[in-house]
Amino acid sequence: MVNDTLDLRQLWQSVLAELELSLSRANFTTWLKHTAIASVDAAVVVVVVPNGFTQTWLKNKYHADILKTLRRLTNNAVSEIVYRIDATATRSGGGMTVTVTTVEKNAPPILTTTPAGAHTNKETEQQPAATDQTGLNAKYVFESFIVGKNNELAYAACRAVAQKPGKVYNPLFIYGGVGLGKTHLLQAIGRAMLAVRPETQVRYITCEQFTNEFVSLVRSGRSKDFKDVYRNADLLLIDDIQFITGKEGTQEELFHTFNTLHQLDKQVVFTSDRPPKAIPGLEQRMLSRFEWGMIADIAMPDVETRKAIIRSKCDERGIKLDDVITNYIASTVQNNIRELEGALNRVVAFHELNGTKPTLESAKSVLSSLTAHSGRRSVTPRQIIMLISQFYDISLEHLTGSSRKKELVMPRQIAMYLLREEAHCSYPSIGHELGGRDHTTAIHAYEKISRCVEADERLRQELQTIRQRLYAG
Ligand code: ADP
Ligand code: MG
Helix, strand or coil: CHHHHHHHHHHHHHHHHHHHHHCCHHHHHHHHCCCEEEEEECCEEEEEECCHHHHHHHHHHHHHHHHHHHHHHCCCCCCEEEEEECCCCCCCCCCCHHHHHHHHHCCCCCCCCCCCCCCCCCCCCCCCCCCHHHCCCCCCCHHHCCCCCCCHHHHHHHHHHHHCCCCCCCCEEEEECCCCCHHHHHHHHHHHHHHHCCCCCEEEEEHHHHHHHHHHHHHCCCHHHHHHHHHCCCEEEEECHHHHCCCHHHHHHHHHHHHHHHHCCCEEEEEECCCHHHCCCCCHHHHHHHCCCEEEEECCCCHHHHHHHHHHHHHHHCCCCCHHHHHHHHHHCCCCHHHHHHHHHHHHHHHHHHCCCCCHHHHHHHHHHHHHHHCCCCCCHHHHHHHHHHHCCCCHHHHHCCCCCHHHHHHHHHHHHHHHHCCCCCHHHHHHHCCCCCHHHHHHHHHHHHHHHHHCHHHHHHHHHHHHHHHHC
16 A cells, blocks of 8 residues: 555656656746645546636636646556645645635635636726726726736636635745736736725735835834735735835735735735745745735747737737737847737837838838847947846945955855846946956856856746836837
C-alpha cells in the first residue's frame, strides 16, 4: 500500500515535471501545484484537486495534455481521468491554502464560468452609465475584453470572483505590464457584480488615491470617515498597488482594511505592474496577504489576440478595416494595448477627416511617426537612471553611491545593463554615470544581468515592464 502510494506520487510528479515545461509559471502554480493522484483503478486515474475552479480548468484546458503524458508514462495503461474535489487531500501549505478554506465553507459547484473566450454572459449587457460613486468606467466590461493566451488566466479568475465574490479567491492579485488590460478587468468585476446586485457596495480606487485620501483625512482628524467608506465595501478594487511602496501609515491602513473585509468574506482585488514579491518596500505581512489568494499574470498579447482586439474595437465603432491594415497595425504595435488602440484611432481619424478609405500605404504613412517613436526611440542615460530609481524606490544617491547592500546592488546592476542595452553607452561611461565606477564593474554587471535574464522569468518580466515605461514616457 505504502508502495502504491509512493508510486502514485512518483507518477504524478513525473507528469507534473513534464507539464511544467510547457506552462507558464503562474499557470502551473495555480492549476497544478496542489493536485495529486488519489487512486488508479481499472485504468481510471483519480486526480484530486483543491476546488471546483481548478477542476473546471483542468478538465477544459489541460485534460488532453495530462492524459497524453499519463499514457506515455504508463505505457498506455490509463484510459480515463476523473478530477475529484478534495479540499483537504492536496493541502500542502503555501499559495492557495486559505483559498481552499473559503471554498470549503461553500459547497460546490464552485464555478459555472467557461474559461476562455466565452462571451455568453448577460450580466453586464445594457447597463446604464457608470455608477458615479463607484468610479467605474462604462467601457470596461467583460464583454468588450478579448481573451487570448496572454490573459486567459487573469480573465477566468476575474469572472470567477465576480460570480462568487469572497468565496473563490480572496484576495485576487492581477499583475502585468503597462496597457495590458489590468484596469479593464478590475473594473469589469465591479460592473458585473453591480449588474446582478445593484445594491452591492463597490469601491474602485487607485493606490495613489487611497494614499492621498487617507493622508488628508488623517490630517483633518477624519480617519473614521475613511474607515467607514472602505471597510464597509462589499467589493474593494485597488488599482496599481505597486505604489504602496514605502508609505507606512497607508500600508498599515490597507492591512487593517484588508483584514476586516477578508474576515467578512468581502472580496478584495489588487492589480500591480509586477508580482507581489517584486514590490519594493512592501511589508512582509502585506506580502503574505497578497499571496493568500490567487495571483494571475497578464502577459504580452500575441499577434492573433492583437488582431482580435483591433477587430472588436472596429466592430464597436462600426468601422470596416481591410485585413491587411489590421495585420499591419497588429504587427507594428506589439506590447501595449493602449498604444494599439491609439494606432487604430490615428488611422481611423485620419481617414474620417479626409473622407477617404484607408489603404495599407496610407496606414503606413499615418503610423510612421508612431513607429519611429514607440519602436527604438532613443533614451538618455539620465532617463534610465531616473526610472530605475523610481521603479525600485531608491534615491539617486543610493543608486549611484557606494553601499553594497543587496537591495541596492541588483537595481544598480540592472541600471548598468540597461544603459548598455538601451542607450548603447560605453562601459567607461556607464561606470561614470553610476557614481564614478570602474569600467570593469560595468562589464561585470552587464554580464551578470545578461546571465540572470536567461534563467529568471521574473527578472525578464521586470525588465520588460521597465522597458515599457522607458519607451512609454
Ligand atoms: P493597464 O491597466 O494594464 O495599464 P488598461 O486596462 O488601462 O491597462 O488597458 C488599456 C486599454 O486597452 C484600455 O482601453 C482597455 O480597454 C484596452 N484593453 C486591454 N486589454 C484588452 C483586451 N484584452 N481586450 C480589449 N481591450 C483591451
Ligand atoms: Mg491601469
